[in-house]
Amino acid sequence: MIPAGAGADLAKALAETGMMVGISMAAALLLGLPLGVLLLLTRPGRLMGNAAAHHAAGLAVNLVRSLPFVILLILILPLARLVAGTGTGPLAAAVPLAIASVAFYARLVENALAEVPGSLLEAAQVLGAGNGAILLKVMLPDALPALLRGFTVTAISLIGYSAMAGVVGGGGLGFLAVNYGYYRYETGVLALAVLAMLALVQAVQLGGDWAAGRVERKRGIAQ
Numbered sequence: 001m002i003p004a005g006a007g008a009d010l011a012k013a014l015a016e017t018g019m020m021v022g023i024s025m026a027a028a029l030l031l032g033l034p035l036g037v038l039l040l041l042t043r044p045g046r047l048m049g050n051a052a053a054h055h056a057a058g059l060a061v062n063l064v065r066s067l068p069f070v071i072l073l074i075l076i077l078p079l080a081r082l083v084a085g086t087g088t089g090p091l092a093a094a095v096p097l098a099i100a101s102v103a104f105y106a107r108l109v110e111n112a113l114a115e116v117p118g119s120l121l122e123a124a125q126v127l128g129a130g131n132g133a134i135l136l137k138v139m140l141p142d143a144l145p146a147l148l149r150g151f152t153v154t155a156i157s158l159i160g161y162s163a164m165a166g167v168v169g170g171g172g173l174g175f176l177a178v179n180y181g182y183y184r185y186e187t188g189v190l191a192l193a194v195l196a197m198l199a200l201v202q203a204v205q206l207g208g209d210w211a212a213g214r215v216e217r218k219r220g221i222a223q
Helices: 006-041 051-066 069-075 077-084 090-114 118-126 131-170 172-183 187-222
Strands: none
Touching: 006 051, 006 090, 006 131, 006 172, 006 187, 051 090, 069 077, 069 090, 069 131, 077 090, 090 131, 118 131, 131 172, 131 187, 172 187
């Protein structure tokens, strides 16, 4: 049985989850994408080969990725309080989520760019293209479908992370599921929260697949 007012709580939880994931995905795009480009370009033998810079950036990314998200939540709590003015709620939870998203997406960007055929890069260099032109006109367009799929994977992972953030007071669907389903034994609300999360994941996956497929189809027509 679903208690009265659960619909409003569900709508609020969805909005909070959307806020957390949206802020984190913006951070992934604005910071994770250039960080992934840096990781690739500074690899020894690449366009801007610099072993020291590559290892430093890689170490920072690996440190964040190696921490379980619950531990990261606790460690970043002082920063979350500084940024959001509070240690609880969706805005506070968005801080560790954003940090996790940047590290996660940066590795996916690096791997996607690494798959660009070397023959394309060599052809661009023969034609006299500089490093900036090679990156913007060859590497990123060629890797765009993989970048979109990586962005989708990151978004879905963040939806799961946001549920964990809800368990420790971050709000969202995770908080709703625990508050009603665990503490109050309201299995109907728990089921609604789970279904909402499943629907959200499916929508993100379908949207990401559609966008990546559209880019691939346009490329095929152009070729």
